[in-house]
Amino acid sequence: MTATLRIVLDRSTSSADSDLAAAAVELARGLVATAPADCEVEAIVPSGESDPLEAVPGLASVTRLALPRRELVAAWQVGMPTGVGGGLIHAPSLAAPLVRHDRVNDHDQTVVTLWDLDAWERSEELSRAHVLSQKALLRRAKKHADAVVVPTHAVAARLASWGGFGDRVRVIPGAPPESFRIPADEIGRRRSLGIPEGFVLLSGSSGASSNLSAGFGAAVRAHAGVPVVVVDAPEGDEPAIAELAAAAGIGEGRVHVRPHLDPYDRAAVLGGAVAYVATSRSSAFPWRLVEALRLGVPVVAADSDVHREVIAEGGVLAAPDADALGDALASALGSTAAAERLAVLAGDRGRAFSWAGAAERVWILHADL
Numbered sequence: 001m002t003a004t005l006r007i008v009l010d011r012s013t014s015s016a017d018s019d020l021a022a023a024a025v026e027l028a029r030g031l032v033a034t035a036p037a038d039c040e041v042e043a044i045v046p047s048g049e050s051d052p053l054e055a056v057p058g059l060a061s062v063t064r065l066a067l068p069r070r071e072l073v074a075a076w077q078v079g080m081p082t083g084v085g086g087g088l089i090h091a092p093s094l095a096a097p098l099v100r101h102d103r104v105n106d107h108d109q110t111v112v113t114l115w116d117l118d119a120w121e122r123s124e125e126l127s128r129a130h131v132l133s134q135k136a137l138l139r140r141a142k143k144h145a146d147a148v149v150v151p152t153h154a155v156a157a158r159l160a161s162w163g164g165f166g167d168r169v170r171v172i173p174g175a176p177p178e179s180f181r182i183p184a185d186e187i188g189r190r191r192s193l194g195i196p197e198g199f200v201l202l203s204g205s206s207g208a209s210s211n212l213s214a215g216f217g218a219a220v221r222a223h224a225g226v227p228v229v230v231v232d233a234p235e236g237d238e239p240a241i242a243e244l245a246a247a248a249g250i251g252e253g254r255v256h257v258r259p260h261l262d263p264y265d266r267a268a269v270l271g272g273a274v275a276y277v278a279t280s281r282s283s284a285f286p287w288r289l290v291e292a293l294r295l296g297v298p299v300v301a302a303d304s305d306v307h308r309e310v311i312a313e314g315g316v317l318a319a320p321d322a323d324a325l326g327d328a329l330a331s332a333l334g335s336t337a338a339a340e341r342l343a344v345l346a347g348d349r350g351r352a353f354s355w356a357g358a359a360e361r362v363w364i365l366h367a368d369l
Helices: 015-033 069-077 128-144 153-162 186-192 212-221 238-248 263-271 287-294 305-311 322-332 336-350 355-368
Strands: 003-008 039-045 061-064 088-090 109-113 147-150 169-171 199-203 228-231 255-257 273-278 299-302 316-318
Touching: 003 015, 003 355, 015 039, 015 355, 069 128, 088 355, 109 128, 109 355, 147 153, 147 355, 153 169, 153 305, 186 263, 199 212, 212 228, 212 238, 212 273, 212 322, 228 263, 238 255, 263 273, 263 287, 273 287, 273 322, 273 336, 287 299, 287 305, 287 336, 299 305, 299 322, 305 316, 316 322, 322 336
Parallel strands: 003 039, 003 088, 039 061, 088 109, 109 147, 147 169, 199 228, 199 273, 228 255, 273 299, 299 316
Antiparallel strands: none
């Protein structure tokens, strides 16, 4: 008898959630590639989605629901039936058909994934609709999910402190795209993006949780004399980020702000960085950080439970202020030997994150349930 794992394949997210959309596809590919004998993978997609077989070859079948994404998520928030049916369901986000089911007798399972606590930690930086949606879905998960996957033990500890989840929280980290590597045309891509060679890389927004001010201050304190590039800037946030840079003492023309880039452009940008400084105070899974590790970019990070766990021995941790980060950055770039050492450590650590490994752990999770 063949066991079918049904993955909720939601790729119609906004640009701000494009990492989560990419994660859904990468995990689905990993599940197909690592499926045990007599197991297969089916996709559940909202109405209007493009053919998932183009993105995930090897899917056994596709269940296309009647509702488009926005209406579907709204229905799932309140537990309305949407024609999904039962079976083994895995959602790489909180968006899932979280309804009462019988795991013991009917062998139905529903597992969801929580990548961040943004709706609780930085709600003032997000839309009210997004915050309400995330909180409603987590309440449904607390009642009906058989397991909640989180990317780090730091987030697992936070959930445990809230109570109500018992032993249902499981840790499975994310990863860069499996094909993520510096492209052959990296120099041309950076030129097209208007990005100079040899810069300190930051990521985030002008919001307090990104802590970009500390990153700009670190670049000044390190006396690196190199440009600073900021990626993942929300649309329209460029002037506010430029003001933060100017307040920290970064001269005009030395800051280059870019929005969320596609994986090839991101890899090209990382390929030109002398260091990546991870400044965020958020508990969210640090996608850009694991990409920097994968490509062997020297990493300096603000000390936090998440960064400590993800980086391990692969980079330098410092207090989340400009002085401490600046001293760490100066040390990292103080000599060719120091930078090369950090690059090797980063590359070694980066190999610990893969979607194949994540998929294998998902199969084990559902088998355990």
